Amino acid sequence: MLTIALHSLRTRWSTFLGTFTALSLGVALLTVMGLTLASSLDAPQRQPERFATAPVVVQGRNTLSVPTSIGADVSRETRKLAHPHAVPEAIVARLKQLGRVVPDRSFPVHAEGGPGSLVGHPWSTAAFAPYEITAGRAPRTADEVVVTGDWVRPGERVRTDHGTVRVVGTVPARGFETAVFYTDARAAELSPKSTQLVVEADARAVREAVKGTSVHVLTGAARRLADPDPDRDREALTAMNALFGTAGGVTAFVSVFVVASTFAFAVAQRRREFGLLRTAGATPGQIRRTVCAEALVVGVLASATGCVLGSYGAPLLAARVVEVGLAPDWFTVGDAKWPYHMAFWAGLLVALLGVVAASWRAGRTGAAQALREASVDSGTMTWGRLLCGAGLLLTAVVTLSLALVTDPGELLHRKTYVSRPMLLITAVALLAPVLVRPSTRLLTWLPALLPGAGGMLVRENAAAGVRRTAAVAAPVLVMVALTGSLLAATATLDAARAGETRERVTADFVVVPAGTSGPAGSGPPLSGPGFDAPTLRKLRAIPGTTVSASSSSAVFVLEDGPALIRSEARAADAAPLAATTHLPLTAGRVSDLDDRSIIVNEEWERHTVGQTVDVWLGDGTRKSLRIAAVMATGTGDNGVHLTPANAPGAEVDRVDVTLAAGADPAVVAGALREAGGHVFSREQWLRASHPGTDRTTRYGYLLVLGIALLYTGISLANTMVMATADRVRELAVLRLAGATRGQVLRLVGAEALTVVAVGGALGLLVTGLNLAGMQGALTLLSVPTPIRIPWPQLTAV
Known part of the structure; x- marks a missing residue:
């Protein structure tokens, strides 16, 4: 049978060239996706960046850990808090006895003509990266700053959302952030809350000083957890796994589908040839074995060729995803071997399965019937x-x-x-x-x-x-x-x-803090500093308006047994919320929301008005709240609603304004701008969001x-x-x-x-x-x- 199969391959090479092409390309695609997926499973260990030379970094409580159980097994579910805690003053006082303590503060900065991702820090933290001045000097007054990179030169003045500042020095960019350094006093004014600090002392002494508290002590490689966006590698890996997993699944389906169809068609084209073999005395089993032998030979050659093609294609794909920003700069194709095995044996299996049904039918065809068969x-x-x-x-x-x-x-x-x-x-x-x-x-x-x-x-x-x-x-x-x-x-x-x-x-209007450009997609609209108290007082004092000030927060709830679920939340007072927002309620009323209640959606395990749910607030505080109203599930973005009392640590980041009867929209819009903030009309907000x-x-x-x-x-x-x-x-x-x-x-x-x-x-x-x-x-x-x-x-x- 193998001899006949080889002769068939030689004489009908044009037919087998088609199946060879389809299979080799399919295996190549499987190899490329397998190699890129294997390379995205592990990230290299990222070293500390902002605090590379800091002896010890101490963080306030920033996680929620809840004990859960499945039967006799007890474990703990941990989630990041929406509002991390500052390091308690009592602990700061103890740490100051051990050595110098440097509070760290980070806050967004928006500068005219500057990069869009500026972040402010106190100058005293610059030495821990370390940043070294290459031009100019350190800041000394509240209106002086040092910047990273070369987007501005020393001596120039820059308008920011925190006032006009004068650049007095520059430091080289280090790649992980674009920073603006203020004096320590000015940074404390702009960001009063400090959730982490550097301690220049022995790590063992620091751990002993904070023993029994909820603060975290970071040393060595763990100091990277104090860097901006420390989870970006893990998040990038998760995104790439999802991307390449989806692409690999679709590619596998398409290639298997097309290859099987091509092989079946190639066999069906030869029904008269099989009829001739049957006339010459070939048994149905011999016909089937011949076809399978042909598929085996083509499958081995095409799968091997596809693996070689895939080894060249995977680095090109990896370079492309890095170029467009889908993968971090460190991403490259590794030396994993299992994608080659997976692609090769999958290709061979598809080749054999693609001809089984057709060969079985060809073997069952009688000789005379096959010779009489028409083109139809x-x-x-x-x-x-x-x-x-x-x-x-x-x-x-x-x-x-x-x-x-x-x-x-x-x-x-x-x-x-x-x-x-x-x-x-x-x-x-x-x-x-x-x-x-x-x-x-x-x-x-x-x-x-x-x-x-x-x-x-x-x-x-x-x-x-x-x-x-x-x-x-x-x-x-x-x-x-x-x-x-x-x-x-x-x-x-x-x-x-x-x-x-x-x-x-x-x-009628939506106001966001100055320096922000509007909502980010359909989720929480802002990521930046909130409104200060004087600005909120001015906004609320504008005549002819109803003002609803709200903030982004989160709540955590145990559902489905051991699952600790995080739900995004908006915190606002009930009466203004009802006047400026139409929630998709299926039960209850917005006006029933108070400091002892919550508005949930139908996705929650408990979603009946009047029921009580145990939740953890955005700062980790546990509380039992009554369900005041229930929203429809919708597309999954409805979240929950609380009062400001149940969102401790959350800053007001959005103000909705509804006009009273007879109020002049132009006058109100001007007053809103004068009070401070970026003002959107309803239609502008809907377009932006x-x-x-x-x-x-x-x-x-x-x-x-x-x-x-x-x-x-x-x-x-x-x-x-x-x-x-x-x-x-x-x-x-x-x-x-x-x-x-x-x-x-x-x-x-x-x-x-x-x-x-x-x-x-x-x-x-x-x-x-x-x-x-x-x-x-x-x-x-x-x-x-x-x-x-x-x-x-x-x-x-």
């Missing part, structure tokens, strides 16, 4: 294929129905709307022989009525060659369905969130769809070549019947476009089914939103 495909829908396709379709419908009944919000999660299309794509592809012929006749109905035989030939050729049409349409089906499902899902969710924001915000796909997700989709589009495009052309090469004799008959070369070319091109249109129609069918489920979920979650279909992108695909 018959019996393409076997009972096994029909049962598998119907089973997958039924599974998709049942799981969708269960999700709609039990947890509609699950359908809005990215992992769900990325994976669900694959189930439907496979089901529709298996049922394609049933769908292809009527779809083809429908699409070619009008061209077939035109004068001449061209339209009729296109219709009959495409409808007769069901296997060829299905094999060519398969890559198009995958690409259109994935593009439509993923991009339409994100666009629809963005529109739903924007609709929620529009319904919620009823204020319109949710959009975050950068990582957007590039991730471009990566996934770009790779899938490239691969399916190559596979489509490859399958076209295989299909057309098998029709040489048929096309020659057309030439003998009087068709010109141009007519034959136009006929082949029209058939190709028809088949691609069939694949596109099936892809749109899958997209529609997926989006119908999402719209049902949004309706059940009280967010009725029309489906947004990305027609330009679908048209381009």
Whole structure:
């Protein structure tokens, strides 16, 4: 059998070249994704940056640790507090007896013409990085600063949100921040709270001094936890794991789908050859073994080639994700070996599985029946294929129905709307022989009525060659369905969130602290210093307005047994909140909110008005609160609402203003600006807060769809070549019947476009089914939103 297989490979090299190309490219993609995913599993140990030379860093309490239990097992759940504590004065006094204590303060700074991520510090902390002055001198007065980098020169004056300052010195940038150093006294005025400090003393003595307290002592490599955004490496790894995991899953599905389809089509093309072998005395088992031997040889060669191609492609992909900022600068492809094994054996397995069903059918074909077989495909829908396709379709419908009944919000999660299309794509592809012929006749109905035989030939050729049409349409089906499902899902969710924001915000104006540019997406609108007390008094004193001052916070609750869940919160007084915001309540009233209650959403395990829930506030304080009202779940961004008394440590970072009857909007807007802050009208705020796909997700989709589009495009052309090469004799008959070369070319091109249109129609069918489920979920979650279909992108695909 192996000898016959090798002779077949040599004589039918054009057919096997197509399967070899599809498989090697698929294995290459699997190798690339495996290598990049393996490289994102571990990050190098980052060394301390801001406090590289500090002996000891002491932090106030900044975590919440809650004991949990599952049966007899007891553990602790730990979460970061929304409002870390300052180091208690009593402990600071003890530490000062051991050595010099330097409080650290960090606060955002907005400078005209400066970088957008400036952060302020006291000058005394600069020595611990260490920062050394390269030009000028240290600051001595409240209006003097030292800056990092070369964006401004010593002697120049810069307007900031903390007043106009004079730059008296510069220090080299160290890469992890762009800093502005004030005098210690001025920094204390701008940021009175210090959550960490440096102690120039022996570490053991410091630990002994704070023994039994809730403060953290950081030494050695642990000092990196005091750096700005110490979790950025872990967060970057999590984002890359999600990105490459999703890309790898989609790539694996697309490659397996296309490779299996190509192998099955290649075997189906040779049914007359198998009939000849049967006439010569070959048994069904010998036919099957021959086909499997051919697939084994092609699979080994193509998988090995794909691994080599992937080893060259992975570093290119890693460099690209670093270049666009999806990965940290340190990210490179490592030397993991398991991705090669995974890709090689997966490719070989796909090659063998791709021919099993077709070879079984070829072996069962009788010799005379095979020799009499016409060009029209018959019996393409076997009972096994029909049962598998119907089973997958039924599974998709049942799981969708269960999700709609039990947890509609699950359908809005990215992992769900990325994976669900694959189930439907496979089901529709298996049922394609049933769908292809009527779809083809429908699409070619009008061209077939035109004068001449061209339209009729296109219709009959495409409808007769069901296997060829299905094999060519398969890559198009995958690409259109994935593009439509993923991009339409994100666009629809963005529109739903924007609709929620529009319904919620009823204020005429929204004011944020000076120096901030507006909301960050659909989440908490600000990340910066809050309003000071004098500014709030001025805002509240403006006549003809109702003012609701609110702050960002968080609460923690134990749910589902041992799970410590963090919920984002807004803290505001009940009466102004009700006058400036329309919360999507399903029970209760906003006016019932007080210092002993909370407004939750339906996602909470306990969400009945009047029930009591035990929560931990943003500073870690435990409290029992009565549920005053319940909000709809929506798209998951509703969070909870508290009074300011239950958000200790939270600064007011947003002021909603509603006009009284007869108040002049222009006069009120001018008064708001004069009081201090960045003033938005309602429409300006809604435009600024319109949710959009975050950068990582957007590039991730471009990566996934770009790779899938490239691969399916190559596979489509490859399958076209295989299909057309098998029709040489048929096309020659057309030439003998009087068709010109141009007519034959136009006929082949029209058939190709028809088949691609069939694949596109099936892809749109899958997209529609997926989006119908999402719209049902949004309706059940009280967010009725029309489906947004990305027609330009679908048209381009």
